[in-house]
């Protein structure tokens with residue numbers, strides 16, 4: 381592949397499979413950017429919470445769709461999410477926002493708005509893009525596609541460790557339930573549900589270290 385050509389590496393997988401950390405490592409190694417599309421749904425969900433709108437109230441959400449202004453910037457190669465012009469990176473990782481993001485992501489109008497933003501962002505520069513519908517819907521023509529997953533109990537353990545790093549103590553059983561509920565939402569929604577694209581490389585990371593996963597992804601990229 382021509383080194384100067386723009387390319388997209390598309391990565392899908394369920395909640396807590398470690399996609400984000402793997403993708404940001406791969407991006408650093410290749411000198412490209414990492415677009416975390418989950419952050420767009422999280423930012424939209426935060427906008428709903430701020431307006432006091434229930435994330436599953438599709439009628440109310442359709443009415444205010446254009447009143448929530450989201451933009452993505454990259455500063456020092458790091459993705460910054462802006463909600464109405466304010467950097468909200470520090471506010472979109474709470475459990476409340478996770479649950480609201482998962483609920484509003486089933487609404488087709490919300491997805492179309494987020495997908496539009498994601499496609500615009502990845503137009504000018506090569507990127508590794510992670511989400512739930514990247515291989516199947518957002519960038520079906522991407523030259524590289526991966527599906528990264530792990531057992532639900534392992535994903536809950538990893539999420540607990542991530543939270544522990546931030547000083548948050550969590551109940552693993554509860555986390556496992558929340559992750560399973562989000563899997564259910566993602567896999568059963570009508571529009572662009574989470575599924576393995578026919579042409580994606582499946583990587584089950586349950587018994588793999590992060591470095592092993594990064595190396596495995598890199599081994600497929602031929603520039």
Ligand code: CDP
Pocket residue numbers: 394395396397400417418419421422478481482483485510511512513514562565566
């Ligand atoms: O990091 P984690 O896997 O917990 O979630 P995330 O990737 O930040 O995504 C937050 C929520 O947005 C998920 O629960 C999905 O329901 C939704 N999402 C989606 O529907 N489509 C995407 N391309 C990315 C995220």
